[in-house]
Amino acid sequence: MTPEGRELLLSTAAELGLDLTGRAEAFGRLLDLLVTAADQTNLTSLRGERDIILKHFVDSLTCLRGEWLDGEVRVLDLGTGAGFPALPLAIVRPELSVTALDATRKKVEFVGRAARHLGLTNVEALVGRAETLGRQPGQREGYDRVVTRAVAALPILAELSLPFLPVGGLLVAQKGALGPEELEAGSRAAAEVGGEVRAVEPFTLPVLGDARTLVVVEKTGPTPERYPRREGVPNKQPLFWKAT
Template sequence: MNPEQFQAALTKHQVTLTDHQLAQFAEYYQQLVETNKHVNLTAITGEQDVYLKHFYDSLTGAFIFPQLREPLSLCDIGAGAGFPSLPLKIAFPQLRVTIVDSLNKRINFLQELVAKLGLDDVTLIHARAEEFANAKSDHREQFDVVTARAVANLTVLSELCLPAARVGGYFLAYKGRSGQEELTAAKGAITKLGGQLEQNAELTLPGGDDDRQLIVIKKVKATPKRYPRRPGIPAKKPLK
């Protein structure tokens, strides 16, 4: 998917990018590839692959969950090189974005990137996900929507992400082919954490057989204060 195909594919989903926004995506690509030479950000570096598997894939959330086109507060847990939150921010500038990542090198890259792209209302936080929205945190249950992409399985992700979503807010998980299997395994954990499945949408990226699942979980009640557990425990002892 080249930049022109990227723009055309988005138009089919009522996402129209200005020349300025397209230039921001082009700059994003250049900065990603340049920084990736000395900081491990992504294994995907070809322009067509980045536009399809990072930029377009990140924006599929707005196809399934159109509230992302509104002026919401969005928290991206374990954003890595900024996916999905920064492509969403470029396409929908009204979003107020908070990015959380445990690796300072990635946060430094994102700080430079946000400055180069001229993005406002983006907050970058260096923290472990387990500590970001724990019972003592000011960030707990503060966000309209929490996103995560390619971070961990859904059971673990739910424990890391749902505590940050406000009651009445949402957790949006970007998943691949294993999404349905992970969802089945995570149902008990989602309920314990105050969540309720609202939608599990399947889609295929253009021009291939890359299957994706976008899982939308609504936060219907407050997360018990004991969650998330301390760093490392959610992955070692997943909830049931």
């Protein structure tokens, strides 16, 4: 990471209330790993240092707004892709136990390699589909928090995420601009699978000014056994939402 990139990381993180002075080196190593692997396996469309810092690292850390991820909690990053927000979270909050889940094996393998290279013993990389794992003993109700970043519409996220949580657990969904129709459908879907929207926090991404929304859904009751539905159905037939 260049000196300019380091300063960009530190200054934008400071806008989120985070002091990354002691962790900038780890982010620099992660950037190098990501650029090298992306050139080989097309993990991400982002290649430039500035874009990776702002759109991967800093954007990932916006889920630390508020106190939703405080404490020694078990976190599932559903649809982690190349490890976001899982890897930045694990670097900044070593007390978290983070499982990075994705259906694409090459992405999960990269997350595992990166975690080992960075010495992140609090990261587990897991390949699989949420529809299947969400029904398995040890996975169903196996996490305190689920985080998602730009994965799907809110009704889909509710169905896929809440089975992983016990009553009292939280889904922390990182979204872009959120329209009222999606929020309404997401609220109805959450209620259907045992949850309730607890917070909706619009904000803008530092420097870029892109619209973001943090949506927090609390698991308030047990998820009916019929959820999640079989693989592919939640995306093709979202609850209370017309798929596009």
